[in-house]
Amino acid sequence: MVLERILVPFDISKYSLDAANQAIELAEAFGASxxxxxxxxxxxxxxxxxxxxxxxxxxxxxxxxxxxxxFSQVAEICTKKKVTNxxxxxxxxxxxxETVAEYAKSMNADLIVIGHSSVHGFGRRLxxxxxxxxxxxxxxxxxxxxxxxx
Numbered sequence: 001m002v003l004e005r006i007l008v009p010f011d012i013s014k015y016s017l018d019a020a021n022q023a024i025e026l027a028e029a030f031g032a033s034x035x036x037x038x039x040x041x042x043x044x045x046x047x048x049x050x051x052x053x054x055x056x057x058x059x060x061x062x063x064x065x066x067x068x069x070x071f072s073q074v075a076e077i078c079t080k081k082k083v084t085n086x087x088x089x090x091x092x093x094x095x096x097x098e099t100v101a102e103y104a105k106s107m108n109a110d111l112i113v114i115g116h117s118s119v120h121g122f123g124r125r126l127x128x129x130x131x132x133x134x135x136x137x138x139x140x141x142x143x144x145x146x147x148x149x150x
Contacts, residue, residue: 115146
C-alpha cells in the first residue's frame with residue numbers, strides 16, 4: 001500500500017481528535033502528509049429575524065477561531081513527529097459527505113481518516129451518519145478508515 005496523502009475531515013469533537021491522532025501515526029509511519037478540513041454546512045447560522053452581513057462575518061470569525069484552536073493542538077503534534085500538514089476551512093458548502101469525497105478526489109488522497117461517534121437512534125438521524133456517507137462517496141482507490149471511540 002502506498003500512502004502519501006491523508007485527508008482528515010474534522011468537526012472539533014473528541015471523535016475527530018481520535019481520527020487525527022490515528023492519521024498522524026499512519027503519516028509518521030508511511031512518510032505521508034495530512035490535510036485537515038473543517039466543513040461548515042451552508043448557512044448554519046442563518047436567522048430570518050437577525051440576519052445581516054455583520055452577524056454572518058462575526059459567526060464566520062468565531063468558526064474560524066474555534067477551528068484554528070483545534071488545529072493548533074493537532075499541528076503541534078504533527079510538528080513534533082515531523083509530519084507535513086495543513087488545514088483548510090470550507091464555508092458555504094452543500095452536503096458534508098459529498099464535499100469530503102470531492103475534496104479527497106481533488107487532492108488525490110490515498111486515505112480518508114474520519115472519526116465516528118456511537119450515537120444511535122434520533123441523534124444519528126438528526127446529525128446524519130457522515131462516516132457512512134464518506135465511505136459511500138469516496139473515489140476508488142481511496143480507502144476510508146473509520147476511527148471509533150472506545
